[in-house]
Amino acid sequence: MTESTTCVIAGGGPAGMVLGLLLARAGVEVTLLEKHADFLRDFRGDTVHPSTLRLLDDLGLWHRFAQLPQSRVEQGALLVDGRPLTLVDFRRLRQRHRYIAMVPQWDLLNLLAEAARAEPSFTLRMSTEVTGLLRDGERVSGVAYRGPDGDGELGADLTVGCDGRWSLVRREAGLSTREWPVPFDVWWFRLPQEAPGQYSLIPRTAPGRVLIMIPREGYFQIAYLIPKGTDVALRARGLETFRREVAELVPEADASHIQSWDDVKLLDARLNRAQRWYTPGLLCIGDAAHAMSPVGGVGINVAVQDAVGAATLLAEPLRNGTVETKDLAAVQRRRLPPAAVTQAIQRTLHRTLIGPILAGRDAEPPAAAVALVRRLPWLTAIPAHVIGVGVRPERAPAFARR
Numbered sequence: 001m002t003e004s005t006t007c008v009i010a011g012g013g014p015a016g017m018v019l020g021l022l023l024a025r026a027g028v029e030v031t032l033l034e035k036h037a038d039f040l041r042d043f044r045g046d047t048v049h050p051s052t053l054r055l056l057d058d059l060g061l062w063h064r065f066a067q068l069p070q071s072r073v074e075q076g077a078l079l080v081d082g083r084p085l086t087l088v089d090f091r092r093l094r095q096r097h098r099y100i101a102m103v104p105q106w107d108l109l110n111l112l113a114e115a116a117r118a119e120p121s122f123t124l125r126m127s128t129e130v131t132g133l134l135r136d137g138e139r140v141s142g143v144a145y146r147g148p149d150g151d152g153e154l155g156a157d158l159t160v161g162c163d164g165r166w167s168l169v170r171r172e173a174g175l176s177t178r179e180w181p182v183p184f185d186v187w188w189f190r191l192p193q194e195a196p197g198q199y200s201l202i203p204r205t206a207p208g209r210v211l212i213m214i215p216r217e218g219y220f221q222i223a224y225l226i227p228k229g230t231d232v233a234l235r236a237r238g239l240e241t242f243r244r245e246v247a248e249l250v251p252e253a254d255a256s257h258i259q260s261w262d263d264v265k266l267l268d269a270r271l272n273r274a275q276r277w278y279t280p281g282l283l284c285i286g287d288a289a290h291a292m293s294p295v296g297g298v299g300i301n302v303a304v305q306d307a308v309g310a311a312t313l314l315a316e317p318l319r320n321g322t323v324e325t326k327d328l329a330a331v332q333r334r335r336l337p338p339a340a341v342t343q344a345i346q347r348t349l350h351r352t353l354i355g356p357i358l359a360g361r362d363a364e365p366p367a368a369a370v371a372l373v374r375r376l377p378w379l380t381a382i383p384a385h386v387i388g389v390g391v392r393p394e395r396a397p398a399f400a401r402r
Helices: 014-025 050-058 062-066 105-117 168-173 231-235 239-249 299-320 325-358 367-375 377-388
Strands: 003-010 030-033 071-073 075-080 083-089 100-102 122-125 129-136 139-147 150-161 177-180 184-192 204-206 209-216 219-227 265-267 271-274 282-284
Touching (some): 003 139, 003 299, 014 030, 014 105, 014 122, 014 299, 050 299, 062 105, 083 367, 083 377, 100 209, 129 150, 150 168, 150 299, 168 282, 204 239, 209 239, 209 325, 282 325, 367 377
Parallel strands (some): 003 030, 003 150, 030 122
Antiparallel strands (some): 177 271, 184 219, 184 265, 204 209
């Protein structure tokens, strides 16, 4: 016998959890299926940008969020000719929270899940993986799943794919994607944090090398960029060579803590976008609709904004049982421009900055740009707005505010 709900969400990442919480606060019956038993995934991003911090305020979750272990990034700077040059300054934003909070994503997701569970119309099923789609003629009518008690089916007025860049929901729905080349993959590992400090989102670079430090409680999560497809060849050079290169970029951390190659995980960086995000009865948002490059750490926040935009447009038709394909198309019309602009900026950075550095060329910005920023420091608010607030920021709808 097929169970039923109004909206089934596949995937308990930021997009899925925020969408589920907001729809539940609108009185929509929501069931969220998350295939893992917990949220402890190391490849999850940690950056919570000013627009998302404002959302947490709107939702009445700020006090709980402020209790989570976190650090702040207020600016992005690098050394040019031995002098610090601020390129991104969040302190210049006209926002309540003028910084990026570095928070382990599993803590954020647990907070959102706790808030959503407080809503009577919300159900979260962990260890429950979507395995396929149900159909009623041309319309998607729910999902098949595998859970702790075996296989089952869940019918729904709307199925939302929030299951990430390798989305099964998108694939099963036949929604094709356009792929753009990414010149790098990412090695992901930890180093102990010996002392607290203020850290920048600007990568540390040397010819052929790019490294990003993400401060967490007691350690750094390191993203070390390598040329695309070179994982096997670089590992063959030996672990000691890698430790030495890391120590040159992060002298304040002890690279000897990298004990074996098992400590270094590979992330296949992708950049793509579905040409259509919906089909009758189904919608994809977040990475399932548009996988973001790691550059700028904006993926979480674009996904969250997708969820807010989708909830704003879909809550009423879902509550009234009148959701139609035109409503799903409206979500794509609203959220496609910011996703496309953000990805265009990332592609430009791949081509003009990351790619040349990994190819061994000079990592310093052009002298004219340096002189302009030093003379007009207010310009640093522009990239801060693009990164921290976004191209089309969303505000929590009135029905979700507390």
